[in-house]
Amino acid sequence: MQAPKLMSIVIPLFNEEESVGRLVERIQEISPKFECKWELLLVDDGSTDGTWETIVELKGELPELRGIKFRTNRGQTAAMVAGFDLSRGDVIITLDGDLQNDPSDIPALLKKMSEGYDIVSGWRRDRQDHWSRVFPSRVANWLISKSTGVKLHDYGCSLKAYRTECIRSIQAYGEMHRFFPALASMTGARVAEIVVDHHPRQFGSSKYGFSRVLKVFSDIFAINLIIRFSTKPLKGFIYLALPFGAMAAGFWLLASIAWLSSWSDGKSAFFAVIAMLSLFGVVSLGALGVLAELAVITSDLSHTRLERIAVRVSRYCSRGRGGEI
């Protein structure tokens, strides 16, 4: 695969005025190793300190630098998406703005991408964070890998390389940035992982707390649902209704046996009530499934199709020589 003509480095920043100058310096030091043209997009995600002012100052020293300032804090995913939307490169590199990711890993990401991958993710094998962040992160990584089938050691590492058209096709929102590789698998993207350096945080404090753990687990469930059932939601709801269906059948049977065998007063009616409640569960989950299916049917179904460029068709002639169509 040919090297990119232009590489965009997208860095979301929130109250990182102390680290942004050093970060830009590091990127400038490493830039001779990029082997392609590059641009740097710094996205100020509604910072309340002097981050944007620092970016404006740095612009004077670095012509490759471009800046985006949000009106208000919208989160890391929104900042990355803005960078993806407004970048000009055919490859996009993302990394954190707190100097924990090392820009010197960028050439290694590009080298791996040249082997034919669409997304190359960094793996912080030697992570420099407190165990209270590392442990839930490891559990989340295992869960995401297991449930989505896209096996990565470190979904949370912001240092990643993307083919531009691949990442734009995802149309991310909310806090999806952790799941880009898993979501990209829906479009047929090829994902790889390489070990990258990780440094302890030098300035400021982490913007994440314990509440993020609960949110991430909720998002894992939602992402799984989207990946598995966004094109066939009725099936998902029917699977959810199956246990209630089994309960309804079981308790109807019990109620029938109780009535036929004249068990003690009220038992038959009691079992019938439980059976009806379970049946209510089946019917309402089924109705929700139909509603979800209706939502998919009435959409433009764009999310159900692989991107046209995601499929390359090869035809082999009778003598075994292949050629692309």
Next chain:
Amino acid sequence: MSLWSAIVIVEDELNDFLHDLEVITDVFASLKCRCELVVVANGVGKFVEHEFEAVGDLVSTVTLVELSQKATFATCMGAALDTTDAQALLVTGSYQKISRESMLDLIQSLDAPTDLVVPRRCNRVDPGVNQLQSSFFNTVVRVITKTPFHDLNCNVRAVRRKVLEELELYGDMYRFLPILALERGFRVREIDCEHHQEHGKVGFMGYREYAARLIDIALLFFRSGHSRKPLRFFGAKGVLFAGAGVFVLAAVSFGRVAGQTALGNNPWVILGLMLILLGVQISGIGLVGEILVFTYGRHKKDYIIEETLGGITASDTVRVPEDQTFGAELHLP
């Protein structure tokens, strides 16, 4: 002189209608601002036409937008916006709610960094029971939305066009325009204004009105934090209820094993099952919400750009050449 548009949304047939229009044009004349008047007749087209015909010579040229049937304030706003190009707007209702001097202050407060100015009516002239209800409503909204506005019920606003264009108001959301604007990062100011007059119901507003306000508050609460990730909102509640149900059933089962309670005819079994069902239903609604957002809402941008550096424009995207494909290779025999 900057061009303003005064949008007067008329919903009631009141005697002072023309006088109130004169006050508005007089205010802009004193500020030496050009102002075009847009009157939206919300279901009172005949009344407004009759008033204009009776006067003969209007104070200034007026654009009349007639809606054949009563619509929401947001709909009226949208209809008015289509008829004017003004970038700054003064929006008022059927009658003059704030004094002339306060209106002057309101307009002048829409200075360079401010995008929306809302009044807080002082020295109120409406009955005490109305003031109490208004105060209670505004307090509840402030607590739920964590915003600082004290008088959302006053429909007079001075606003920049871009705020209305970006916010896509619908239903009864005009009342909450300051909150929605603040959420989107617009700069909103609240200034004290002299209450001039008040028409409308006194005391009990009607059950429908109270129910509508309650629903609006619930909608605001949901919109402000959960409209992009509904599963987090519903899922948390669903897990709570289902968890409670599992706990009840576990306790009953334990009692059965210990020989203390019977399972048959035990109402706790039904309660436990109903709680689990409720939890699953609520979570299911969250799942449907998640699918709806993913299917229809992905293209909506979560970010609002205030400033760019380095020549970034909206058309700054790259077209990847067709030979740079990605994805699975499909080999046909």
